[in-house]
Each structure stands twice: as structure tokens, then as C-alpha cells.
Amino acid sequence: MGRLSVVAVAMVVLLAVASVGGKKKDKEKVCDKGWECSGSKYCCNETITDYFQVYQFENLFSKRNAPVAHAVGFWDYQSFITAAAVYEPLGFGTTGGKQMGMKEVAAFFGHVGSKTSCGYGVATGGPLAWGLCYNHEMSPSQSYCADDYKYPCTPGAEYYGRGALPVYWNYNYGVLGEGLKVDLLNHPEYLEQNATLAFQAAMWRWMTPMKKKQPSAHDVFVGNWKPSKNDTLEKRLPGFGMTMNILYADLVCGQGFIDSMNNIISHYQYYLDLMGIGREFSGDNLDCAEQKALNPSGKSASS
Numbered sequence: 001m002g003r004l005s006v007v008a009v010a011m012v013v014l015l016a017v018a019s020v021g022g023k024k025k026d027k028e029k030v031c032d033k034g035w036e037c038s039g040s041k042y043c044c045n046e047t048i049t050d051y052f053q054v055y056q057f058e059n060l061f062s063k064r065n066a067p068v069a070h071a072v073g074f075w076d077y078q079s080f081i082t083a084a085a086v087y088e089p090l091g092f093g094t095t096g097g098k099q100m101g102m103k104e105v106a107a108f109f110g111h112v113g114s115k116t117s118c119g120y121g122v123a124t125g126g127p128l129a130w131g132l133c134y135n136h137e138m139s140p141s142q143s144y145c146a147d148d149y150k151y152p153c154t155p156g157a158e159y160y161g162r163g164a165l166p167v168y169w170n171y172n173y174g175v176l177g178e179g180l181k182v183d184l185l186n187h188p189e190y191l192e193q194n195a196t197l198a199f200q201a202a203m204w205r206w207m208t209p210m211k212k213k214q215p216s217a218h219d220v221f222v223g224n225w226k227p228s229k230n231d232t233l234e235k236r237l238p239g240f241g242m243t244m245n246i247l248y249a250d251l252v253c254g255q256g257f258i259d260s261m262n263n264i265i266s267h268y269q270y271y272l273d274l275m276g277i278g279r280e281f282s283g284d285n286l287d288c289a290e291q292k293a294l295n296p297s298g299k300s301a302s303s
């Protein structure tokens, strides 16, 4: 009898420990929103389909299927949302509430639109209406094959620019393929055959730090990143400008107000306007004209 009650007490103690452990674990509430977002605290917030609909996508990229465009029929809303479903549980478009989510989508598209535009000054609808005009580089000027022991070029494969944030060079296809678990080193052409994959690749780039202990473009945009003393000294501060620093480094940043930088900003603001947020909410540190590159020269993954 005495023995049994000792066991019983022991069990009660164990149960108590277990339930404390359990409580600690689910203190962070997670939510399920079906196929689009599940198993994450970010899914408790509004998801992208809650605030970004087909008509808005059509509005942002209104000229992409014009007869003179170069990827007619390729890009569509469904591919974007299907790709986003992979990253929404990690916070893409789901961090910090609806307005931040919409701004992040506009920022992401600002890069994508600028990099895939075929709009020029006199284009109908204006130069900013032509995002997603391309899905690959039209006349590659070189082979984009560099010696790389880890990601050697596959004979016959070509590593010219492809995708929504164009990927160039064998080593960049190699790193990206590893990140997405798709054999892009042997099949770089997948990026111009599959719009979901192309969007996914661009989101991977947006969401993934290029080096350990560095922030991703997502992090610096949504406010997950605190600049160090060095960062502040070199004018790297949270905001849209820093996303350009991470994605293009000194190809775009630290050179004053050059066209390539202004063009990306213009797309971002154009999308903010069209989405009904308005460019007055572009945020602080919009440009990177004075910023030193976080990873100086060359090996930024989308160049």
C-alpha cells in the first residue's frame, strides 16, 4: 500500500513535469491555414491570398502577356501563390501584420519587376508596367561557366540568366539547386520551364542569408535585423535599401543614385501605389546610394 502510493506520487510529479514541458512548447501558438500556410506562428496572421488577389497580380504585371513580351503565357498568379506557400510558414508576407505583409510582397516584386522588365521610357503604359516580360536572358554575351570544384559545369548545360530574380553562373545554379533540392546544376533550364520553380528560386534568395550570421533580404526588410556598429558606420540600416545591398552588393549600392538602383526603387514604389498602400509608406532607408556593400564585389548570387 505504502509502496504503491510512493509510485503514485512519483507519477504525479512526472506528469507535472511533462505538462510544464508541454506548456512551454505550445506557448508559441501555431496555426493552420491549409495548403497555403500551416504549422507556424506566422500562419496565425493574414496570409498572402487574404490581401493579394489575382486582379492585383494582373494589375502589377499588366503587360507581361502583350504580343511583344518575351515570356508570354509563362508567369501567372497561381505559380506565385504556390511558390509562396513554401515560404509563408517562414514569414514571407506573413510577418508583422497585413500592411507589412503587403509591403514585403511589393518589395519582393520591386526586385523581380525591375530585373525582368522590358519597359523603356516610351513603352505603352509607362516603363514600369512591363515587369515579368522575360523569364530568361535573350542574347547571352558569355558562357557563365567558371571553374568551381564544388559545382563544375555540366557539359552542354548553359548558365545564362534565368528566373524571376535571374540566376547566372554555374556556382549560383549549384547553390540554389542545393537550397531547393532540385538538380539545377544539371538542369538549369528548369528555371525557364516552370514558373512556380522560378518564383520559388527568387523567394529562396529573398529568404536565405548568403553567409552565416548575416541577415536575409527578408530580415532587413521586416525589421528582424539590428545593425552592428560597423553596419551603422558603413550606412547599412534596416529598410528597402539594404535588401539591394544583400541581393546585388556593390553592383547597385554605394555608388550614389545610379539608374540601376533608382529603377529597382521605382518598381517597388509603383507596386506600393498599385496595391493601395502608397509610396509614402516606402519606409526609412529606401536607397543604398551611400551604403558600403555587406559582401564586397563579385560573388553576389544573382550577378
Ligand SMILES: *[C@@H]1O[C@H](CO)[C@@H](O)[C@H](O)[C@H]1NC(C)=O
Pocket: 041, 042, 044, 045, 094, 095, 096, 097, 098
Ligand atoms: C502578426 O500580426 C501582428 C499585427 O497584426 C503582429 O504584431 C505580429 O508580430 C504578427 N506575428 C508574427 C509572427 O509576425
Ligand SMILES: *[C@@H]1O[C@H](CO)[C@@H](O)[C@H](O)[C@H]1NC(C)=O
Pocket: 182, 194, 195, 196, 197, 200
Ligand atoms: C515545377 O516546380 C514545382 C516546385 O518545385 C514542382 O512542385 C512541380 O512539380 C514542377 N512542375 C513540373 C511540371 O515539373
Ligand SMILES: *[C@@H]1O[C@H](CO)[C@@H](O)[C@H](O)[C@H]1NC(C)=O
Pocket: 228, 230
Ligand atoms: C568592422 O570593420 C572593420 C574594418 O572594416 C573590421 O576590421 C572589423 O573586423 C569589423 N568588425 C566587425 C565586428 O565586423
